[in-house]
Amino acid sequence: MSRYFLRKIKICALVATVWTLPVSASADTKTLQDMTGVVSELPVRPAHIADLWYAHNELLVMLGGASAIAMTVERESMSPWMYRLAPALHAATQLPSTTPTAETLLAGHVDLVFATPSLSGVESYRKTGIPTVGVEFHDTAGLLRCLDLTASILGTDHAQKVAQDYRTYLEETEKTLATRLADIPEASRPRVLHILSVSPMKVDGAGTMIDEWIRLAGGRNAAGEIKGSKRPISLEQIAAWNPDIIILGGMSGDAEPKTDGPVWKELKAVKNGKVYRNPVGAFPWDRYGTEFALQIQWAATVIHPELFHDTDMVEITRAFYRRFFSYDLTQDEARRILAAQPPA
Numbered sequence: 001m002s003r004y005f006l007r008k009i010k011i012c013a014l015v016a017t018v019w020t021l022p023v024s025a026s027a028d029t030k031t032l033q034d035m036t037g038v039v040s041e042l043p044v045r046p047a048h049i050a051d052l053w054y055a056h057n058e059l060l061v062m063l064g065g066a067s068a069i070a071m072t073v074e075r076e077s078m079s080p081w082m083y084r085l086a087p088a089l090h091a092a093t094q095l096p097s098t099t100p101t102a103e104t105l106l107a108g109h110v111d112l113v114f115a116t117p118s119l120s121g122v123e124s125y126r127k128t129g130i131p132t133v134g135v136e137f138h139d140t141a142g143l144l145r146c147l148d149l150t151a152s153i154l155g156t157d158h159a160q161k162v163a164q165d166y167r168t169y170l171e172e173t174e175k176t177l178a179t180r181l182a183d184i185p186e187a188s189r190p191r192v193l194h195i196l197s198v199s200p201m202k203v204d205g206a207g208t209m210i211d212e213w214i215r216l217a218g219g220r221n222a223a224g225e226i227k228g229s230k231r232p233i234s235l236e237q238i239a240a241w242n243p244d245i246i247i248l249g250g251m252s253g254d255a256e257p258k259t260d261g262p263v264w265k266e267l268k269a270v271k272n273g274k275v276y277r278n279p280v281g282a283f284p285w286d287r288y289g290t291e292f293a294l295q296i297q298w299a300a301t302v303i304h305p306e307l308f309h310d311t312d313m314v315e316i317t318r319a320f321y322r323r324f325f326s327y328d329l330t331q332d333e334a335r336r337i338l339a340a341q342p343p344a
Contacts, residue, residue, distance in 0.1 A: 036117045036134035046112040053116050055288040059150050061086040063159040071108050073098050080342040082282040083329045102128040172291045181218040192219035204229045215300035220308035242268050250280035250340045280340040
């Protein structure tokens, strides 16, 4: 009987006893429940990880797990700053698809897979006996849970300390912003539209981390009547919303929003010069990652420059990467990240 079949039997038994987890039967394995409630037997110190969710790669890197990433869906062309912060990623196999076959993963000798639950290959990986952990989040509470879970899986003191330090930093940052913004009534807060891409036109609505950082930074989501992220929308609808501020997503691929058309020219944000490009670091700050803690500070300076005129985002950015990624950015590198530019 193969070791993968035996491992599958153990996993099934664990799922059946989810509320009374047994002590790990082996000194080199442990049992953990992932973010979807699935319980699996995992290696105590995973050394060959396949990370199939773009956003989660950043969490692994921040927690000191870059050298354990054997396979990844990330590309240096897509996330050049991630590769700059974690050169160990150059040694990882860059997968051509977000859903590699179980055979591909077995050939790569991976001992653990991180993937979103909706990924079509998840069940085939588990049936083959490859420990597969479901990870996803849609708000900061989920981000922190995912960070804690990942730190527990990596099993190092360093990972645990970084996860706790990040939680403290995020909580303190949110409290500082809330204090400064306390006297601004909800009705007086600028209406902010986050555009993921101009062509095709897609925006981010309610129930997303984008909606969360807009609110934490003192704004109101102009697309709040729409639920979910990456929602297709017409230019006419944007004209009807007529936002005070437009933030163009760092992943959009559009060098500049097309403001030369008649509809664009009439938008309040365009007329007042309130169209901004979102920073991009190890991962786009505006999406789903730990740089959320930087995003809310940057967004506050854009939405309320009069209240945050003393906020030095260059130095805040440098301090953040030094503290959480053990990378000492130069001032020029920090400015390039803030301008959504790749490394020089």
